[in-house]
Amino acid sequence: MKEVVLAPDLAERIRQVYEEMERGYAKVSGQLDFSCDGCLDNCCDSWFHHYTFVEWGYLWVGFCQLPKAKQAEILERSRLYVVVSEQTLAKKERPQVMCPLNENGRCVLYAHRLMVCRTHGVPATMQRPDGQRLDFPGCYRCQELVRKTYNDSDMSQVPRMERTLLLRELVKLENELMDGKRHLYPRLKLTIAQMLVAGPPKIATPHCER
Numbered sequence: 001m002k003e004v005v006l007a008p009d010l011a012e013r014i015r016q017v018y019e020e021m022e023r024g025y026a027k028v029s030g031q032l033d034f035s036c037d038g039c040l041d042n043c044c045d046s047w048f049h050h051y052t053f054v055e056w057g058y059l060w061v062g063f064c065q066l067p068k069a070k071q072a073e074i075l076e077r078s079r080l081y082v083v084v085s086e087q088t089l090a091k092k093e094r095p096q097v098m099c100p101l102n103e104n105g106r107c108v109l110y111a112h113r114l115m116v117c118r119t120h121g122v123p124a125t126m127q128r129p130d131g132q133r134l135d136f137p138g139c140y141r142c143q144e145l146v147r148k149t150y151n152d153s154d155m156s157q158v159p160r161m162e163r164t165l166l167l168r169e170l171v172k173l174e175n176e177l178m179d180g181k182r183h184l185y186p187r188l189k190l191t192i193a194q195m196l197v198a199g200p201p202k203i204a205t206p207h208c209e210r
């Protein structure tokens with residue numbers, strides 16, 4: 001197994017999927033007149049996981065472009081994040097630790113951040129492969145805005161970002177990354193800190209380089 005970051009063609013295609021995600025997000029946030037400006041919260045300290053190797057690899061494409069001293073700083077924060085969150089989980093509490101990539105409220109790897117980071121704020125909808133439709137209400141601040149703007153009877157009119165096709169594209173890239181052998185790899189569920197501490201994903205595939 002090679003320790004890898006993504007080959008340029010795959011990295012470019014995930015960049016395009018992310019660009020499409022940004023357009024979808026911008027459209028809905030524009031319709032709702034919603035933005036993160038002035039938010040006193042910062043959802044980068046929320047406890048959430050990521051599920052695709054291809055996004056993990058793309059995060060590392062960005063990480064490898066940082067100066068070595070910055071990488072070392074971030075890795076130090078990541079190790080601390082993992083220790084603190086494990087201690088919190090051991091107490092059966094939900095961790096709330098600032099993401100190691102957040103510096104002074106801003107994401108150091110903004111262009112390489114993952115899907116969950118990109119889509120969290122606005123309401124969204126998605127159809128699962130089994131046909132079940134999932135609705136996401138958006139962050140608490142966007143939910144407040146929606147409640148102020150729409151009556152209960154108007155809720156079906158609330159603009160929502162459609163994630164289905166974007167997720168399908170990600171799954172397609174994930175399958176390509178693994179040469180159609182995704183089923184041979186373990187299920188992934190990692191925080192960004194864990195993805196950094198662990199190093200780039202280890203995958204035997206021609207779609208990676210190191």
Ligand code: SF4
Pocket residue numbers: 035036037039040041042043044120121139140141142
């Ligand atoms: S997504 Fe919502 S909670 Fe997060 S920073 Fe933006 S407004 Fe604040």
Ligand code: SF4
Pocket residue numbers: 043044045099100101102103106107108109110113114117192
């Ligand atoms: S990767 Fe960036 S956007 Fe995502 S939680 Fe970390 S700092 Fe925030």
